[in-house]
Amino acid sequence: MFGDYEAQRHWQEVTYNLPLQEWYFNTTDNDLNYWGLDYPPLTAYHSWICAYIAKIINPDWVELHKSRGYESPTHKLFMRTTVLVADLLVYIPAVVLYCLYLTDGSSKKKVSTLLCFLLYPGLILIDYGHFQYNGVSLGFALWGILALGLGWDVSGSMAFSLALNYKQMELYHALPFFCYLLGKCIKVGLMGRGLFLLVRIAATVLATFALCWLPFLSDPSQALQVVRRIFPVARGLFEDKVANTWCSLNTLIKIRSILSGDSQLYLSLACTLLAVLPSSFRLLTKPTFWHFKLALANSSLAFFLFSYQVHEKSILLAALPACLLLNDLPLVAIWFLQASTFSMLPLFLKDGLLVPYAVTSLAFLFLSIYLLSALDHCSEDELRLGAYNKLFFCLPRMDLARIVRWKFYISVAVMAGLSIVSVALVPPPHLPDLFPVMLSMAAFLHFFGTFVYFHVVQFSGPPSRKSQKKNN
Amino acid sequence: MAAPADSGCWFPALALGVSFLKCLFINAYHSTDFEVHRNWLAITHSLPVSRWYYENTSDWTLDYPPLFAWFEFGLSHVAQHFDRNMLQVENLNYASPSTVLFQRLSVIFTDVVFIYAVRECCRCVQVRKGSRDVLSRPSFVLAVLLLWNFGLLILDHIHFQYNGFLFGFLLLSVAKHLQSQHLQGALLFAILFNLKHIYLYVAPAYGIYLLRSYCFTQDNKDGSVRWTSFSPLRLLALGGIVVSVCALSFGPFVAMGQLPQVLSRLFPFKRGLCHAYWAPNVWALYNVLDKGLAVLGVRLKLLEEAELPRASMTGGLVQEFQHSVLPSVSPSVTLVCTLLSILPAVVSIWWRPRGARGFLRCLLLCALGSFMFGWHVHEKAILIAILPLSILAVESREDAGIFLVLTTTGHYSLFPLIFTPAELPIKVSLMLMFTIFSFTALRKLHSGQRSLLRPVEVAYLLGLVAVAIACEVVFPLSPWQQRLPFLPLLATSVYCSVGVSYSFLRLYGSLLRCEDKPKQL
Numbered sequence: 004m005f006g007d008y009e010a011q012r013h014w015q016e017v018t019y020n021l022p023l024q025e026w027y028f029n030t031t032d033n034d035l036n037y038w039g040l041d042y043p044p045l046t047a048y049h050s051w052i053c054a055y056i057a058k059i060i061n062p063d064w065v066e067l068h069k070s071r072g073y074e075s076p077t078h079k080l081f082m083r084t085t086v087l088v089a090d091l092l093v094y095i096p097a098v099v100l101y102c103l104y105l106t107d108g109s110s111k112k113k114v115s116t117l118l119c120f121l122l123y124p125g126l127i128l129i130d131y132g133h134f135q136y137n138g139v140s141l142g143f144a145l146w147g148i149l150a151l152g153l154g155w156d157v158s159g160s161m162a163f164s165l166a167l168n169y170k171q172m173e174l175y176h177a178l179p180f181f182c183y184l185l186g187k188c189i190k191v192g193l194m195g196r197g198l199f200l201l202v203r204i205a206a207t208v209l210a211t212f213a214l215c216w217l218p219f220l221s222d223p224s225q226a227l228q229v230v231r232r233i234f235p236v237a238r239g240l241f242e243d244k245v246a247n248t249w250c251s252l253n254t255l256i257k258i259r260s261i262l263s264g265d266s267q268l269y270l271s272l273a274c275t276l277l278a279v280l281p282s283s284f285r286l287l288t289k290p291t292f293w294h295f296k297l298a299l300a301n302s303s304l305a306f307f308l309f310s311y312q313v314h315e316k317s318i319l320l321a322a323l324p325a326c327l328l329l330n331d332l333p334l335v336a337i338w339f340l341q342a343s344t345f346s347m348l349p350l351f352l353k354d355g356l357l358v359p360y361a362v363t364s365l366a367f368l369f370l371s372i373y374l375l376s377a378l379d380h381c382s383e384d385e386l387r388l389g390a391y392n393k394l395f396f397c398l399p400r401m402d403l404a405r406i407v408r409w410k411f412y413i414s415v416a417v418m419a420g421l422s423i424v425s426v427a428l429v430p431p432p433h434l435p436d437l438f439p440v441m442l443s444m445a446a447f448l449h450f451f452g453t454f455v456y457f458h459v460v461q462f463s464g465p466p467s468r469k470s471q472k473k474n475n
Numbered sequence: 476m477a478a479p480a481d482s483g484c485w486f487p488a489l490a491l492g493v494s495f496l497k498c499l500f501i502n503a504y505h506s507t508d509f510e511v512h513r514n515w516l517a518i519t520h521s522l523p524v525s526r527w528y529y530e531n532t533s534d535w536t537l538d539y540p541p542l543f544a545w546f547e548f549g550l551s552h553v554a555q556h557f558d559r560n561m562l563q564v565e566n567l568n569y570a571s572p573s574t575v576l577f578q579r580l581s582v583i584f585t586d587v588v589f590i591y592a593v594r595e596c597c598r599c600v601q602v603r604k605g606s607r608d609v610l611s612r613p614s615f616v617l618a619v620l621l622l623w624n625f626g627l628l629i630l631d632h633i634h635f636q637y638n639g640f641l642f643g644f645l646l647l648s649v650a651k652h653l654q655s656q657h658l659q660g661a662l663l664f665a666i667l668f669n670l671k672h673i674y675l676y677v678a679p680a681y682g683i684y685l686l687r688s689y690c691f692t693q694d695n696k697d698g699s700v701r702w703t704s705f706s707p708l709r710l711l712a713l714g715g716i717v718v719s720v721c722a723l724s725f726g727p728f729v730a731m732g733q734l735p736q737v738l739s740r741l742f743p744f745k746r747g748l749c750h751a752y753w754a755p756n757v758w759a760l761y762n763v764l765d766k767g768l769a770v771l772g773v774r775l776k777l778l779e780e781a782e783l784p785r786a787s788m789t790g791g792l793v794q795e796f797q798h799s800v801l802p803s804v805s806p807s808v809t810l811v812c813t814l815l816s817i818l819p820a821v822v823s824i825w826w827r828p829r830g831a832r833g834f835l836r837c838l839l840l841c842a843l844g845s846f847m848f849g850w851h852v853h854e855k856a857i858l859i860a861i862l863p864l865s866i867l868a869v870e871s872r873e874d875a876g877i878f879l880v881l882t883t884t885g886h887y888s889l890f891p892l893i894f895t896p897a898e899l900p901i902k903v904s905l906m907l908m909f910t911i912f913s914f915t916a917l918r919k920l921h922s923g924q925r926s927l928l929r930p931v932e933v934a935y936l937l938g939l940v941a942v943a944i945a946c947e948v949v950f951p952l953s954p955w956q957q958r959l960p961f962l963p964l965l966a967t968s969v970y971c972s973v974g975v976s977y978s979f980l981r982l983y984g985s986l987l988r989c990e991d992k993p994k995q996l
Contacts, residue, residue, distance in 0.1 A: 076896045079896075358501055
């Protein structure tokens with residue numbers, strides 16, 4: 004499997020055998036065209052540690068040049084174990100602590116939330132099936148969120164800086180963190196304690212970055228090369244079929260051919276900023292944990308939908324905030340999480356993961372709806388949809404709960420139908436990409452709908468007295 | 476509150492959850508038993524009935540009773556829609572993706588019998604007053620211990636067998652007896668041993684129990700048998716049921732005069748005392764003692780090394796072998812030992828019947844006794860003791876303690892069956908999950924002053940963990956891997972036989988000490 008699996012193995016080979024100065028450069032020993040390192044330094048250090056252990060077990064696995072394309076059952080077990088160990092050390096403790104301390108309800112509800120959080124199919128299939136280390140970066144981000152929720156702002160910012168230094172895609176979450184912390188400092192009082200807090204946070208962030216980049220800071224060209232590798236701007240507006248606005252728009256109007264490369268960049272930048280600013284501004288004015296969670300969801304969705312060169316796996320960055328909302332808005336969270344898994348189906352099919360996809364999706368849907376009683380908590384108040392009624396006051400009053408439930412059933416049926424059709428049928432010869440395109444358009448509609456919904460919830464007034472205690 | 480609104484909903488959720496888990500194992504490692512069943516599908520589909528028990532193109536000849544052959548015949552009609560090529564007898568070791576999918580799905584679907592049986596067993600378990608929380612009800616704990624049983628999961632869905640289907644019949648028959656529907660129980664048992672004759676090991680328990688408690692309708696005041704209350708009608712009904720099921724199963728073969736051939740296929744005594752991997756029973760300890768004495772004898776110059784037979788008990792093939800120091804064991808000796816070991820249990824339910832639960836205890840002892848002393852026992856047979864013991868474990872404190880020791884030991888002894896690197900995390904994590912659940916749930920169910928396990932048992936189980944780490948992690952990376960490859964199997968067998976023997980003796984103790992009032996039927 005010459006994909007991400009080989010890329011990770013190759014990075015272990017490179018980081019173990021070559022000196023640090025050569026890791027991000029194109030040298031005779033390090034061919035950057037063959038899976039060159041394109042993540043920040045923490046990933047490289049992690050690969051180095053894994054390579055060290057690999058060398059002890061079997062040196063053939065990380066032999067320079069000779070181990071390209073190496074595959075054996077024991078090596079596969081080793082690589083998968085590294086993912087599991089990383090998850091056990093970083094991601095899973097964060098999830099457990101979040102569910103125990105920052106969700107409310109009885110202990111049984113907390114355990115149910117925990118189970119559903121861990122059972123999210125998208126992360127399991129990508130990390131363990133496709134092979135990546137998203138659990139580490141998402142885990143660090145979750146530690147940051149956890150710390151911020153408990154009021155430990157400095158530790159939270161340190162954890163999030165670590166997440167950023169592991170995968171640059173965590174920038175999707177950076178704006179909410181920034182706005183929340185800034186908003187909190189302003190609220191406490193920009194003269195005095197607020198300023199002190201701000202200075203401490205800034206110092207922590209700078210120190211963490213400096214610590215991670217220390218070996219590369221000795222030579223400015225080193226640091227610049229790393230930046231060049233992690234932010235490649237030479238690619239196009241989107242690649243392959245991804246469920247965001249540009250790909251969906253491309254089916255109607257061929258943007259990629261109409262606009263030039265630079266104007267595509269500026270257009271996506273402008274749209275992303277436009278999409279992200281409202282929710283961030285709201286968070287700045289009302290820096291509560293509830294708004295922080297919603298802003299995380301909104302910001303990552305905005306980036307996914309409108310940004311430049313987005314991969315389908317980036318939906319995981321929006322899935323994490325959705326998982327945080329499993330306790331508060333169960334139905335919509337489960338719906339979105341299922342849609343996100345569904346959107347990655349072409350990737351799973353390429354990896355031969357059809358059966359795990361089907362089983363984990365069905366299990367997730369059944370168990371989460373059963374454990375969290377999602378379909379029972381559909382009333383207008385629980386879904387925070389009071390705003391919709393205000394907007395559509397001219398239309399006759401309808402039973403919102405029933406409508407939402409039916410929409411959910413239809414949506415799940417559509418997703419199931421498209422999944423089966425993608426697998427069972429052969430597309431017509433003049434439209435070879437019919438099914439991936441239909442799939443990504445369906446997913447796009449779900450994501451856009453969720454984007455609008457989360458905005459409505461974030462901007463609606465304080466909830467009714469019953470659920471008042473949910474906010475802090 | 477997020478607790479499920481409908482209190483009866485937890486059973487379907489558990490059943491559905493475990494079925495999803497089973498689907499994930501479709502592409503995992505499967506053993507030669509997969510080819511065995513594919514071969515039987517081919518034989519029953521492609522050949523006429525008269526050739527079924529004569530066919531030997533493949534090494535894996537049909538050695539289950541005819542009712543199972545009919546079952547495979549039925550499955551083969553569904554199989555032809557998946558992949559016709561698997562039904563050719565000549566296609567040895569054929570394992571296309573459709574074949575694998577069909578076979579795995581057939582196991583998952585036939586498990587519906589097991590799920591139904593578990594539902595019936597949960598209904599028989601006494602409801603504890605005042606426990607409104609679903610998770611601490613005996614029926615919930617029993618359902619998890621049975622549906623999510625680690626041994627059954629890895630044997631059926633990784634190693635590949637139809638144990639779930641067969642155990643469904645056994646547990647359903649037990650449940651019927653617990654509900655006092657004895658004719659149905661007898662019918663189910665008759666079907667069961669016509670599906671797999673290994674269950675004849677527990678036939679004495681059925682026979683004596685039904686004779687004593689069903690055919691004699693009343694007891695004297697002190698619990699002894701009242702000879703006058705014998706009901707020939709009931710005996711006739713039972714006999715009729717058993718004979719008619721056997722006739723249905725063996726009938727065609729008796730009509731064709733093939734009975735001796737069928738019996739010789741069903742009871743092959745050419746195989747050795749122990750399977751290639753020794754089941755953790757008395758003979759494993761016997762073998763080790765023999766080997767130990769031989770080595771000691773050579774060291775102390777009491778024996779000549781050249782005189783010792785070149786025993787290959789630990790080799791991969793199942794051949795007959797001789798013991799070097801201790802007397803060799805023949806099939807008849809094992810039969811006598813087995814009968815002697817189950818005699819006290821059987822006599823006890825004749826003498827002082829203790830109702831259906833006494834019968835269940837006797838059934839367990841028959842299963843364990845035949846496991847301990849039988850000829851060519853597979854380690855998989857430990858499940859015949861573990862699954863019914865779960866029913867007793869959720870009701871009685873002492874049985875829960877025995878259950879924990881027997882189950883953990885028995886499940887660990889199944890580890891060598893799944894030896895591929897990819898399945899190592901699966902078996903370790905499933906085992907841990909099941910063991911942790913069984914300990915915590917049973918402890919909560921039987922909360923009291925004393926703990927469930929005695930100190931010596933706790934020490935034994937901790938030793939089991941050490942053996943596990945040594946065999947799975949330390950040994951493969953050590954230098955002895957090449958010279959003594961059988962060492963981890965040996966260590967596992969011997970250590971587990973100690974645990975199984977201990978549980979056997981404790982179960983006997985609990986049967987003989989139990990002084991319940993004899994029940995009327």
